[in-house]
Amino acid sequence: xxxxxxQPLEPTMRGRVPAPQHRAxxxxxxLLGLGNVGQAVVRALQASNDVLQxxxxxxxxxxxxxxxxxxxxxxxxxxxxxxxxxxxxxxxxDVVIEALGGTDPARMLVARLxxxxxxxxxxxxxxxxxxxxxxxxxxxxxxxxxxYEASALAGVPFIGPFARRPLVGSLTxxxxxxxxxxxxxxxxxxxxxxxxxxxxRRAQELGLAEPDSxxxxxxxxxxxxxxxxxxxxxxxxxxxxxxxxxxLDSVEAPDLAAARALGGTIKPLVHAxxxxxxxxxxxxAFVPAQHPLAAVDGALNGVCLDSRFIPGLxxxxxxxxxxxxAATILDDxxxxxxERDLAERETWRTPSAMLPxxxxxxPWFVRVASLNLKQVISILCDVGIAATRSIAxxxxxxxxxxxxxxxxxxxVAKFGAAGAGATSALRAIGDS
Amino acid sequence: xxxxxxQPLEPTMRGRVPAPQHRAxxxxxxLLGLGNVGQAVVRALQASNDVLQxxxxxxxxxxxxxxxxxxxxxxxxxxxxxxxxxxxxxxxxDVVIEALGGTDPARMLVARLxxxxxxxxxxxxxxxxxxxxxxxxxxxxxxxxxxYEASALAGVPFIGPFARRPLVGSLTxxxxxxxxxxxxxxxxxxxxxxxxxxxxRRAQELGLAEPDSxxxxxxxxxxxxxxxxxxxxxxxxxxxxxxxxxxLDSVEAPDLAAARALGGTIKPLVHAxxxxxxxxxxxxAFVPAQHPLAAVDGALNGVCLDSRFIPGLxxxxxxxxxxxxAATILDDxxxxxxERDLAERETWRTPSAMLPxxxxxxPWFVRVASLNLKQVISILCDVGIAATRSIAxxxxxxxxxxxxxxxxxxxVAKFGAAGAGATSALRAIGDS
Numbered sequence: 001x002x003x004x005x006x007q008p009l010e011p012t013m014r015g016r017v018p019a020p021q022h023r024a025x026x027x028x029x030x031l032l033g034l035g036n037v038g039q040a041v042v043r044a045l046q047a048s049n050d051v052l053q054x055x056x057x058x059x060x061x062x063x064x065x066x067x068x069x070x071x072x073x074x075x076x077x078x079x080x081x082x083x084x085x086x087x088x089x090x091x092x093x094d095v096v097i098e099a100l101g102g103t104d105p106a107r108m109l110v111a112r113l114x115x116x117x118x119x120x121x122x123x124x125x126x127x128x129x130x131x132x133x134x135x136x137x138x139x140x141x142x143x144x145x146x147x148y149e150a151s152a153l154a155g156v157p158f159i160g161p162f163a164r165r166p167l168v169g170s171l172t173x174x175x176x177x178x179x180x181x182x183x184x185x186x187x188x189x190x191x192x193x194x195x196x197x198x199x200x201r202r203a204q205e206l207g208l209a210e211p212d213s214x215x216x217x218x219x220x221x222x223x224x225x226x227x228x229x230x231x232x233x234x235x236x237x238x239x240x241x242x243x244x245x246x247x248l249d250s251v252e253a254p255d256l257a258a259a260r261a262l263g264g265t266i267k268p269l270v271h272a273x274x275x276x277x278x279x280x281x282x283x284x285a286f287v288p289a290q291h292p293l294a295a296v297d298g299a300l301n302g303v304c305l306d307s308r309f310i311p312g313l314x315x316x317x318x319x320x321x322x323x324x325x326a327a328t329i330l331d332d333x334x335x336x337x338x339e340r341d342l343a344e345r346e347t348w349r350t351p352s353a354m355l356p357x358x359x360x361x362x363p364w365f366v367r368v369a370s371l372n373l374k375q376v377i378s379i380l381c382d383v384g385i386a387a388t389r390s391i392a393x394x395x396x397x398x399x400x401x402x403x404x405x406x407x408x409x410x411x412v413a414k415f416g417a418a419g420a421g422a423t424s425a426l427r428a429i430g431d432s
Numbered sequence: 433x434x435x436x437x438x439q440p441l442e443p444t445m446r447g448r449v450p451a452p453q454h455r456a457x458x459x460x461x462x463l464l465g466l467g468n469v470g471q472a473v474v475r476a477l478q479a480s481n482d483v484l485q486x487x488x489x490x491x492x493x494x495x496x497x498x499x500x501x502x503x504x505x506x507x508x509x510x511x512x513x514x515x516x517x518x519x520x521x522x523x524x525x526d527v528v529i530e531a532l533g534g535t536d537p538a539r540m541l542v543a544r545l546x547x548x549x550x551x552x553x554x555x556x557x558x559x560x561x562x563x564x565x566x567x568x569x570x571x572x573x574x575x576x577x578x579x580y581e582a583s584a585l586a587g588v589p590f591i592g593p594f595a596r597r598p599l600v601g602s603l604t605x606x607x608x609x610x611x612x613x614x615x616x617x618x619x620x621x622x623x624x625x626x627x628x629x630x631x632x633r634r635a636q637e638l639g640l641a642e643p644d645s646x647x648x649x650x651x652x653x654x655x656x657x658x659x660x661x662x663x664x665x666x667x668x669x670x671x672x673x674x675x676x677x678x679x680l681d682s683v684e685a686p687d688l689a690a691a692r693a694l695g696g697t698i699k700p701l702v703h704a705x706x707x708x709x710x711x712x713x714x715x716x717a718f719v720p721a722q723h724p725l726a727a728v729d730g731a732l733n734g735v736c737l738d739s740r741f742i743p744g745l746x747x748x749x750x751x752x753x754x755x756x757x758a759a760t761i762l763d764d765x766x767x768x769x770x771e772r773d774l775a776e777r778e779t780w781r782t783p784s785a786m787l788p789x790x791x792x793x794x795p796w797f798v799r800v801a802s803l804n805l806k807q808v809i810s811i812l813c814d815v816g817i818a819a820t821r822s823i824a825x826x827x828x829x830x831x832x833x834x835x836x837x838x839x840x841x842x843x844v845a846k847f848g849a850a851g852a853g854a855t856s857a858l859r860a861i862g863d864s
Contacts (some may be wrong), residue, residue: 002742023758040475044599052596155742157600164770165589165763166483167476240750292748295724300744309759310587312732316724316744327741331597339594424749431465 006209014317015077024058027337030091030118032082033099033108034073037123038064040322041097042075044330052330057337059330063091065109079412085109091202095145095333098122107131110146112281121332123150123325126215129224132231145336152225153180153301155317157331162233165310171234175271175429176303177296178225180319181209182248182268187297190256190265196248205420208299216291218247219268223282226270230278233305237354238278242321244360244405246283246426255424258397262389264288264428268298271360271429279360286365286399286428292316320375363388363428366408367397369421379414383407451856456490459769462523462550463496464541465531466505469555469761470496470740472754473529474507478760484762489769491762494721495523495543517541527577527765530554536589539563542578549574553764555582555757558647561656564663564705577768581629581687582760584610584657587749588735589763594665599741603666607703607861608735610657612751613641613648614680614700618716619729622688622697622804628680640731650679651700658702660711665737669786670710676722676792676837678715678858687856690799690829692823696720698726703861711792718831718860724748793834795860798840801853811846815839831860 029045031038037419045059052059063080065088070432082088086103096113098120100106106127110120115138117205128135128148134381139146149159153176162169177183181203188199201216203209215221223245228354251266259266272280287294290315298303301319306312318324368376373396383406386401408425415423456537461477463470476493484491495512497520515522517537521544528545530552532538538559542552547570550820554560558578560567571578581591585608594601607617612634620631632649635641647653655677660670683698691698699719704712724746728734733751738744750756800808803830809819817839818832840857847855
């Protein structure tokens with residue numbers, strides 16, 4: 001018998017009790033930028049007013065620095081909107097939210113604010129990846145909090161915790177989908193069989209991709225996020241310019257069908273193994289169906305994190321979007337406002353090591369037109385690569401043993417010399 | 433053409449640079465208990481010494497309070513092992529790690545330490561679920577940090593972040609697998625078709641389940657964790673005694689096979705929807721195959737969290753085990769040691785609302801012996817429940833429209849009156 005016993009429910013009916021009484025603290029907010037994210041921040045402040053008040057916090061937007069003050073905006077009114085950066089910087093703020101994007105003029109403005117001891121919250125991965133160290137030096141010197149939890153996997157608050165917690169922060173591996181646009185595009189290609197360019201066009205029509213998607217499609221946005229996560233979550237600095245970055249132009253629709261036949265799919269990955277050196281790549285890669293990232297579809301983001309002491313973590317959620325980004329920005333601001341002495345905290349995010357970047361050895365997903373499977377396997381064998389799984393047909397397709405990029409490039413050159421047509425060569429990761 | 437371009441890698445070769453210079457701070461550690469978790473803490477301190485030193489922290493275990501000082505232990509030696517609690521309490525500690533388990537004498541000892549202003553780190557969900565409020569009152573009064581990140585989903589540091597961040601902490605829903613033993617057992621039943629009792633016996637032989645597994649198998653351990661998460665991550669207190677808790681004895685092996693035929697599986701869940709009331713249950717439930725929790729197998733834990741501002745988060749990782757628990761305990765201790773003014777922080781975990789607990793309306797998974805499918809559907813219909821998916825056969829099986837437990841119990845009684853044999857009635861959740 002497997003009837004579960006009935007346990008009577010006695011609702012306590014006590015209802016909401018008043019929140020604990022804090023002295024409501026006025027938090028003066030300045031906004032750098034009032035575009036999609038800036039407007040979402042102002043809307044989120046209104047929508048979350050009850051929640052923030054319950055924590056004893058009263059956020060007041062004082063001013064916004066914008067390029068064009070006249071532009072219509074979809075958010076509650078901001079008292080002072082100016083395009084004069086000196087006038088903006090004369091204001092008094094407890095926290096300034098940087099929502100400009102890009103490295104300039106964001107870097108100069110953030111540096112000046114931190115230099116005056118003003119807390120800054122940002123979601124700007126390009127800024128932090130390129131200038132995080134110099135901005136942190138200013139922040140530490142002036143004991144000014146500088147946070148950017150929304151800069152990668154915006155909906156999941158994990159960057160701060162990993163930065164502050166030394167054991168879980170002893171990362172040995174990161175594999176993730178950190179760009180929603182490219183994941184949406186590849187998910188559409190996998191589902192509908194359309195070309196990458198067509199899937200991108202549809203995403204742009206739906207507002208799910210920016211009109212200028214070059215940073216996303218080239219892999220540069222994901223690469224900035226990987227650099228940032230290595231720095232924050234693992235205390236590791238790398239020479240970002242040497243990172244292997246491939247864009248979505250390295251994928252064609254038949255690759256997705258072939259990947260499915262090989263028991264997986266193709267996802268826009270960032271991947272780093274960390275030991276004495278970092279072996280990393282950014283770009284579309286084969287992911288086995290049983291890997292948790294294979295199920296992270298559409299605009300969702302996800303990341304697998306392994307640490308020396310705690311392996312096998314997987315986090316997923318909405319990776320970006322103005323409303324999610326705004327909510328996480330406000331949580332950063334609320335954390336700052338709820339803390340008294342932040343200076344000690346900030347020092348914990350300093351990289352503890354600058355590690356060399358080495359070529360990553362991974363399996364590869366290879367699809368070759370106009371050769372037969374036997375020719376493909378034979379050429380791979382010639383350069384010292386084994387096929388671990390294969391599918392024959394007009395465009396034979398194999399998963400290989402681990403190899404670095406130089407070796408696979410050699411095989412691709414030999415395919416060409418043997419008369420091959422188009423060849424796809426994408427990295428692949430293992431089961432977990 | 434889809435050959436990705438070769439980007440030459442130039443390893444920086446600068447190697448490890450020295451960690452930033454903090455003044456190494458001696459952290460005096462006391463241990464309450466030196467069982468599996470306590471010994472793992474002492475081992476982890478040794479293994480992570482380099483990592484902690486790099487953060488400027490030098491942990492020194494001074495003493496351990498144990499029941500039997502003579503018992504052999506698998507960990508580096510502890511200077512002072514005593515069974516005299518007064519002698520232990522006379523020691524001077526910066527942080528005491530509570531690794532006793534259970535509510536007594538842990539409650540008294542933790543209260544006395546917090547009352548003296550000593551920071552306490554624990555992984556004891558039973559203690560926190562039952563006495564969290566009174567211990568937090570003492571902690572706040574004495575400005576003593578009290579942390580227990582390892583008490584649920586031990587490997588994933590999310591309790592603290594959700595407690596401190598008001599927007600992501602405005603939870604509207606929690607659905608999770610928070611007990612590794614029962615998940616391991618149900619995963620074995622699903623895979624091998626053995627009975628629950630047999631799968632438990634095997635898990636105990638492998639050391640994956642405690643010899644006394646009553647807390648796990650009854651659902652009480654998971655219920656404590658749900659109460660704790662509602663309190664910490666959502667600021668919601670409920671009357672825990674009224675929570676609907678079912679144990680694994682409500683599942684039989686054929687339920688797992690039938691669940692698979694219905695396109696899902698059965699998992700040991702905690703589930704709460706939070707609005708003006710909390711609708712919650714703890715127990716084995718049907719999970720559709722496409723739900724992220726369906727893939728959380730073996731001893732892994734996972735949780736889906738929805739907040740008013742950030743929906744659709746999913747976190748998974750190792751849920752317990754001495755080494756994982758020890759690593760997270762040490763991260764709590766390191767966070768405490770790295771912060772200066774903690775008192776403000778602690779107040780943020782006070783529940784903001786005591787909400788009534790109401791019966792949960794969910795779909796149900798129903799399997800009935802000795803009736804045919806038509807009879808089963810007809811009886812369900814009589815009590816106002818629709819079948820949304822069904823499988824005929826000797827033991828017909830259906831997924832139903834949402835209903836509360838009273839209504840399904842009525843249907844089960846009517847099955848019995850109509851001559852049914854064994855009936856399984858388990859809750860079910862939707863696709864996400």
